[in-house]
Amino acid sequence: MVFQYVAGAVETGAALRGNRAAFDRYTFLPRMMVDTSRRDMSVSLFGRSYAAPFGVPPIGGAAFVAYRGDIALAEAAKAMGVPMILSGSALISLEDVIARNRDAWFQAYLAGDQVRIDRLVDRVEAAGYGTLVVTIDTPVLGNREHNTRSGFSMPMRITPRVALQSALHPRWLLGTVARTFLRHGAPHFENTEAERGPPMLSQSSVRNRAARDRLSWRHLQAIRKRWKGVLLVKGLQAPADAELAREIGADGVIVSNHGGRQLDYATAPMDVLPQIVANKGAMKVMVDSGVRRGTDVLKALAVGADFVFVGRPMIYAAAIGGTPGVVHAMRILREEIDRGMALLGVNRLSELSPDFILRQQV
Structure with missing residues (x-):
């Protein structure tokens, strides 16, 4: 059920499949006989230099998938010199995560209630975050039928089926769940509001999603006036929405369909x-959803993206090997990008352009 929570998509899965199909439609047009011995994949973003053009997007409930999953992702990102975005649906407090990685970013799921928004934004600022990511594609949760079929839910309900699945997966039950309870107590939704949210296993509490369908561009305008750091908008797909974000003063957007998990x-x-x-x-334009290989990163950059985020592969790595597992996954991705740069005939990622790709007609 936990694997399906991460791997699954809504309803027919068309959006998830479409993300991969979109990458598959692009092929490379490499240049030959270029001296590529000086390859450098570092990038500059919002006044900072990062060692690679990819980072970790927000992954809700990561600490229930992997032991202290958000910490593992944050520590690996710090070690590899790339950004990590903490999810507003994390089970570890934003204060604990930034203590492990001072360069972490924070992502918020916001209700259309300016008082609640302001209080959360003030908490994020007080904790020391310099980048705030506002996700705008969750006025309601998508119809994730795969969770219903597998028995997964948030808050978690301990049904006979869930108990049996847990017993049949002792590595997860003991290594993630029991270890978390013994060392840190019952996991809570720590960052949905200015105050600590409800426990994940509560049978009486529900995750705080009230009034998210009231969130509008006027709330983003108010956030821009209040928040002095880098402001990003995540979850848009329509070019008109990207233009609205730019006009309001967003420093960047993350073009995303939530990995096929919403619509x-x-x-x-x-x-x-x-x-x-x-x-x-x-404005900077970043992208996620469907990125699986270094060649995917290079395709997105050639199309014109400034940066790329890679989600599911990183949480799989955290579940298997904790921080070292995520570092290993990031190294594989770096190696693929480096190899791809050499084979494409570029020394710097800024040399990539649409001239290096062809889009196949459907």
Whole structure:
């Protein structure tokens, strides 16, 4: 059930499949006989230099998938010199995560209630975060039928089926669940509001999603006035929404369909990325959803993305090997990007352009 929570998508899974299909439609047009012995994949983003053009997006409930999953992701990102975004649905407090990685970013799921928004934003600022990511694609949760079929829910309900699954997976039951309870107590949704949220295993509490369907652009305007750090908007697909974000003063957008977990048949980010990039102005355009290999990262950068986020592979790595597992996954991705740069004929990622790719007609 935990694997399905991570791997699954909504309804027919069309959006999830579409994300991969969009990458598959692009092929490379490499340049030959180029001296690529000086390859450098470092990138500059919001005044900081990162060692690679990818980072870890927000992953809700990571600490229930992998032991102290958010910490593992944050520590690995710090070790590898790339950004990590802590989810507003994390089971570890934002204060504990930034203590392990002072460069972590924070992502918020916000209700359309300015008082509640302001109080959470003030908490994030007080903790020392410099980058706030506002996710805008969750007015309601998507229809994740795979969770119903597998028995997974948040808050978790301990049914006979769930108990049996847990007993049949002792590595997860003992290594993640029991270890968490013994060392840290019952996991709570720590960051949904300014105060600590309800426990994940509560039978009487529900996860705080009230009034998220009231969130609108006027709330983002108010956040921009209040928040002095880097402000990013995540979860948009329509070019018109990217333009609104730019006009409000967002420093960047993350083009995303939530990994196919919200709206079935949602457009793949790679399919709208060229239009959004064409009108980005000074705003940074980043992308996630469907990224699995170094070649995917290079394709997105060639289309015009400034940065790429890779989610599911990183939480799988955390579940298998904790911080060292995530570092290993990131090294594999770095090696693939480095190899791809050499084979494409570029020394710096800034040399990539649409000239290096062809989009196959469907």
